[in-house]
Amino acid sequence: MTKRTQELRALRPEALSLAIVGFLLGCWLLTPPGPLDRFGNLKGTDFSQFFVAGRLVATGRIQDLYDWRAFAAELTLSVPGPKGLLYVSVYPPPLAVLFAPLGRLSYLPALACWSLLSATLYALSGTLLVRHLKALRDDPPSSAMLLAGFPAFGQLLLVGQVSSVPLLLVTLAWLGWRSSRPFLAGLALGALALKPQMLTLAAMVLMVAPGWRLLAGIAGGVLGEAGFSLAAGGERIAWGYMGAVQRILKSPGAFEPKSEQIQSLRGILQPIGDPFASLGIVLAGVAVLALGLWAARRALSLDLKFAIAVLMGALVNPHFYVYDLVILAVPLAIIAAWIVDESACGRSHVAPALGIRILYWMPLLAPLFGLLRVQVTAPVMVWVLWTIGRDARERPIADLESG
Numbered sequence: 001m002t003k004r005t006q007e008l009r010a011l012r013p014e015a016l017s018l019a020i021v022g023f024l025l026g027c028w029l030l031t032p033p034g035p036l037d038r039f040g041n042l043k044g045t046d047f048s049q050f051f052v053a054g055r056l057v058a059t060g061r062i063q064d065l066y067d068w069r070a071f072a073a074e075l076t077l078s079v080p081g082p083k084g085l086l087y088v089s090v091y092p093p094p095l096a097v098l099f100a101p102l103g104r105l106s107y108l109p110a111l112a113c114w115s116l117l118s119a120t121l122y123a124l125s126g127t128l129l130v131r132h133l134k135a136l137r138d139d140p141p142s143s144a145m146l147l148a149g150f151p152a153f154g155q156l157l158l159v160g161q162v163s164s165v166p167l168l169l170v171t172l173a174w175l176g177w178r179s180s181r182p183f184l185a186g187l188a189l190g191a192l193a194l195k196p197q198m199l200t201l202a203a204m205v206l207m208v209a210p211g212w213r214l215l216a217g218i219a220g221g222v223l224g225e226a227g228f229s230l231a232a233g234g235e236r237i238a239w240g241y242m243g244a245v246q247r248i249l250k251s252p253g254a255f256e257p258k259s260e261q262i263q264s265l266r267g268i269l270q271p272i273g274d275p276f277a278s279l280g281i282v283l284a285g286v287a288v289l290a291l292g293l294w295a296a297r298r299a300l301s302l303d304l305k306f307a308i309a310v311l312m313g314a315l316v317n318p319h320f321y322v323y324d325l326v327i328l329a330v331p332l333a334i335i336a337a338w339i340v341d342e343s344a345c346g347r348s349h350v351a352p353a354l355g356i357r358i359l360y361w362m363p364l365l366a367p368l369f370g371l372l373r374v375q376v377t378a379p380v381m382v383w384v385l386w387t388i389g390r391d392a393r394e395r396p397i398a399d400l401e402s403g
Helices: 003-009 012-030 047-058 068-078 093-098 107-132 140-149 149-159 164-178 180-192 195-207 212-250 263-270 275-296 302-316 322-344 349-371 378-393 396-402
Strands: none
Touching: 003 140, 003 322, 012 140, 012 149, 047 068, 047 093, 047 107, 068 140, 093 180, 093 212, 093 275, 107 140, 107 149, 107 164, 107 322, 140 149, 140 195, 140 263, 149 164, 149 349, 164 180, 164 195, 164 302, 164 322, 180 195, 195 275, 195 302, 195 322, 212 349, 263 378, 275 302, 275 378, 302 322, 302 378, 322 378, 349 378
8 A cells, every 4th residue: 555545545535424414414314305404404405596598598588697587587487496586697607508407397397407417527527537637546435435525516406506627627727737738728727707806816827927829718707608698698788787786796795694604804894894894805805915925835736726726716716615626626635645755755744734624624513603703714824825835945846747
């Protein structure tokens, strides 16, 4: 048994336990027949907004996508949820087109199909990570258990969100990044415009490694989706989306019914209240940028630089919820592989290892911290950035052997 295999195998009981507990809790919560879970909430609550958007496209009513009265009426008609359920259309048109095939089904079959597809996208992202990181590739069973046990995956499936799509895009961007294809990496990062707040990841990658090809790729991804929106719905749908964005920016709190669950810097500071919260978020963002750039300069591995950029992007993301923590599968896998490879060469990184272990558990604990109005995910991410910058003094062996 190699040193790498020993390091990963030691995590198997923890990962397997989390996977089993998550599966049993999900079954317990969702076993009641009908559209409501054991607590009377709609199963896959967040999926309802994507389902209705897809239904409007499927039935030839894409022009009603940003007519919030029409959207609410369709939600009431098509979604068998509890009384008072309300979502409005705030995502770009390409996402609605993506869900159009599911919009032809009734709600529960559509939710089942999306859950299966979302799990498939997650598995594909995990497979790509394991395949291209030697430390993880050396022990596929342990790597699979760690992916299956990641609590963010369970949170994603329970609420029916779409974060598996950004996860795959970030994974593809990493593959382009590490193969010295910045334009392709940028295209994948620009495609994050499907979920616009995720473009903070693109911005941070560009800050870590500025370059015209990367910038051109990001611009191409964003403009490509804008062009698709125009082709799908015409000028009216484009202006409708811009109007929705303006309304959100004027009163963001009205569109965040569970703001206590925000996992980024904003989630920590916004309870202070404006104007101090806004000032604090700006200052904290600048501090994170400085810390991340310092860590990236010290990390000679391309993989580590990308992981640092993703953590930075997550920290400054204004709308980063528990289910979005699934994105952290990319930096967690990269950092874990680096630690295992370094350990095999006799170099120990105790602090970063502890940090990513806490981040691995955090999606399970974050809802409880949210009820207490205290979030610790962002401080842990900051700590991981600092420990990586402190420890990345030598060229990691992973940079030579991975791939």
